[in-house]
Amino acid sequence: MKVCIIDYGVGNLASVQNAFALLQVDAVVSDKADDIRTAETLVLPGVGSFEAGMNGLTDSGLIEVIAEEVMVKKKKILGICLGMQLFATTGFENGEFAGLGFIEGSVVKIDDTKENIRLPHIGWNDVTVVNGHCIGKGFKNTPIFYFVHSYHFMPKDIGVVAGYCDYGGEVVAMMQKENIFGAQFHPEKSHIDGLQILRNFLSC
Numbered sequence: 001m002k003v004c005i006i007d008y009g010v011g012n013l014a015s016v017q018n019a020f021a022l023l024q025v026d027a028v029v030s031d032k033a034d035d036i037r038t039a040e041t042l043v044l045p046g047v048g049s050f051e052a053g054m055n056g057l058t059d060s061g062l063i064e065v066i067a068e069e070v071m072v073k074k075k076k077i078l079g080i081c082l083g084m085q086l087f088a089t090t091g092f093e094n095g096e097f098a099g100l101g102f103i104e105g106s107v108v109k110i111d112d113t114k115e116n117i118r119l120p121h122i123g124w125n126d127v128t129v130v131n132g133h134c135i136g137k138g139f140k141n142t143p144i145f146y147f148v149h150s151y152h153f154m155p156k157d158i159g160v161v162a163g164y165c166d167y168g169g170e171v172v173a174m175m176q177k178e179n180i181f182g183a184q185f186h187p188e189k190s191h192i193d194g195l196q197i198l199r200n201f202l203s204c
Contacts, residue, residue, distance in 0.1 A: 001202060002040045003039060003042075004042050005017055005020075005027050005045060006036065006062065007031040010046050010053050010056045012186070013045060015189065023198060040075070043078045043080065043083070045081065045083050046085075049082075050082070050091030050094075050099070050107055054086060054097055054100075057086070070102060076179045077179065078181045078201045080188070081149060081185070081186055084184055085107045088101075088155075089104050089106060091106070092107060093151050103153075103175065103180060105156050107152065108154055110167060110171060111168055111169060119150040121147050121148070124144050125165040126144050126166070127144070127145055127174065133174070134176065134200055134203075135162050135174055135183075135200045135201060135204060139193065144193055145165075145185035145190040146186050146189040146190045147173075154172065155175065160176060160177040161175055162176045176204075
C-alpha cells in the first residue's frame with residue numbers, strides 16, 4: 001500500500017514515517033501534488049496552531065489536490081493531532097480561521113477553568129472507544145495514547161466520534177467519517193496501541 005505523509009511545514013514527519021515502517025509499510029514524505037495523487041492513502045500530521053497549519057497548507061498549494069483526492073475520489077486520509085483539527089470547518093485559536101471543512105465542526109480551547117486542568121494537555125490518557133467505528137477496533141483493554149494539545153475538535157455530528165478521553169470533561173480523541181479518519185493523540189508515539197490505530201486505518 002502506498003502511503004503519502006503530507007509535508008506542509010508543520011508536521012512531525014520522521015516519527016510518523018518510522019511508525020509505518022514498524023508495520024512494514026513504506027510511507028513517503030512529500031510536498032508534491034503528484035505523490036498525493038498516486039498514493040493509495042494519505043496522512044496529514046501536524047503540530048502547532050490552527051492558523052499556522054492552514055497557512056502551511058495554503059503556502060504549499062496543496063489544499064485543492066488534497067480536497068480532490070479526499071472529498072471527490074474518496075481516498076482515505078488520517079489526520080494526526082493538528083492534522084485532525086484542520087479537517088474542521090472553523091478553528092478558534094488566536095482568532096477565527098477557516099479549516100478544510102472535511103468534517104463539520106469547530107476547534108476550540110479546552111476548558112481549563114476546572115480544578116487540576118492545565119494546558120497544554122500533555123501526557124498519557126485512556127480513551128473510551130464509542131460508536132463502533134473501524135478505527136477503534138481490536139483493543140482487548142481500554143487503549144491509552146499520548147496527547148499534546150490545548151484545543152479540541154467539537155464536531156456538529158457526534159456520530160463521527162470514535163473515542164473520547166477525559167480531561168476536565170469529554171474531549172474528542174478519535175473520529176471517523178467515511179474515508180476521513182482522525183486522531184487527536186499521537187499514534188506514532190503511543191507504542192502498541194498507537195500502532196493498532198495505524199493498522200486499523202490501513203485496513204478499514
